Amino acid sequence: MADKKRVFSGIQPTGGFTLGNYLGAVRNWGVLQDEYKCLYCVVDLHSLTVRNDPEVLKKQIREAYAMLLASGVDPQRSIVFVQSHVAQHAELSWLLSCYTQFGELSRMTQFKDKSQKHPENINAGLFTYPVLMAADILLYDADLVPIGADQKQHLELTRDIAIRFNGVYGDTFVIPEGYFPKVAARVMSLQQPSDKMSKSDPNENARIMMKDSSEAIVKKFKRAVTDSDSRIVFSDDKPGISNLISIYSAVTGKTTVEVEAEFDGKGYGAFKTAVGEAVADILAPIRTEYDRLLADTAYLDKCMADGAAQAAEIAAGTLLRVQKKLGIR
Numbered sequence: 001m002a003d004k005k006r007v008f009s010g011i012q013p014t015g016g017f018t019l020g021n022y023l024g025a026v027r028n029w030g031v032l033q034d035e036y037k038c039l040y041c042v043v044d045l046h047s048l049t050v051r052n053d054p055e056v057l058k059k060q061i062r063e064a065y066a067m068l069l070a071s072g073v074d075p076q077r078s079i080v081f082v083q084s085h086v087a088q089h090a091e092l093s094w095l096l097s098c099y100t101q102f103g104e105l106s107r108m109t110q111f112k113d114k115s116q117k118h119p120e121n122i123n124a125g126l127f128t129y130p131v132l133m134a135a136d137i138l139l140y141d142a143d144l145v146p147i148g149a150d151q152k153q154h155l156e157l158t159r160d161i162a163i164r165f166n167g168v169y170g171d172t173f174v175i176p177e178g179y180f181p182k183v184a185a186r187v188m189s190l191q192q193p194s195d196k197m198s199k200s201d202p203n204e205n206a207r208i209m210m211k212d213s214s215e216a217i218v219k220k221f222k223r224a225v226t227d228s229d230s231r232i233v234f235s236d237d238k239p240g241i242s243n244l245i246s247i248y249s250a251v252t253g254k255t256t257v258e259v260e261a262e263f264d265g266k267g268y269g270a271f272k273t274a275v276g277e278a279v280a281d282i283l284a285p286i287r288t289e290y291d292r293l294l295a296d297t298a299y300l301d302k303c304m305a306d307g308a309a310q311a312a313e314i315a316a317g318t319l320l321r322v323q324k325k326l327g328i329r
């Protein structure tokens with residue numbers, strides 16, 4: 001572990017991963033392993049703020065873990081684990097919650113959005129969700145936290161909590177910073193390109209799941225909403241086409257300008273097919289590896305157990321440090 005900077009990130013297991021999760025996050029997680037000591041976590045405790053079927057959740061946790069490995073996260077180089085396997089997350093979360101203000105949590109936009117959307121289940125876990133996220137990050141002395149824009153506010157709160165705690169008890173936590181990759185693809189809905197592509201979108205055609213078959217992927221891209229004229233140019237007033245251009249550019253490595261030139265005068269039909277095929281081509285080998293891993297129960301179990309053991313060793317050290325400062329050990 002020596003002097004490499006530490007990276008921590010987490011992803012919820014529920015609902016599977018979309019193309020947006022892959023291009024915007026998970027693909028970069030693999031790349032970061034060359035330069036940093038990385039910890040990647042399937043945050044199943046965070047998924048409990050909504051009701052889940054236990055059997056389905058159990059399956060989704062394994063699927064998410066397998067999909068991370070299939071996408072290039074290497075359990076030999078990184079610590080890859082499931083949050084609930086490391087008890088210290090919940091424990092530190094309680095301690096940190098006593099250093100987090102009601103007012104701060106009330107201002108979290110994700111909490112406000114989610115409680116508005118689900119007024120029937122505004123549970124305390126939904127409210128303290130960002131504290132658990134702070135515990136995830138602070139347990140491992142993470143320097144860098146790759147996150148999407150929607151998690152910026154939570155990371156800011158994590159920093160505030162850590163700074164506050166350090167202010168009272170002396171140096172205890174590393175103050176983490178956000179990590180926003182240079183080529184972060186922000187993948188939008190294929191049906192409503194003003195919205196982010198979401199795994200919970202009721203319209204299946206709006207999202208590409210990493211598990212989708214190549215045929216389904218191509219079909220969904222053919223159905224993608226475009227704009228009124230037929231020019232393939234990247235511009236604010238053409239959100240549909242611009243989204244397809246950024247997806248194509250993210251999977252081929254070509255710049256927006258190169259993509260525009262490649263499809264100049266070609267029409268939407270040909271372009272949509274090309275994007276669909278390019279996406280299908282990069283996801284196909286990942287899906288094959290994912291299927292192979294899921295079938296190898298013993299290997300997955302071993303990776304999960306090893307990951308949890310390595311994580312717990314670090315987490316236990318941090319937790320003890322905190323407990324001592326607080327006078328409870």
Ligand code: TRP
Pocket residue numbers: 008009010011012043046132133136137145146147151
């Ligand atoms: N809240 C994050 C999300 O929904 C997931 C998450 C949980 C996370 N703990 C984290 C991300 C720690 C980064 C670091 O996307």
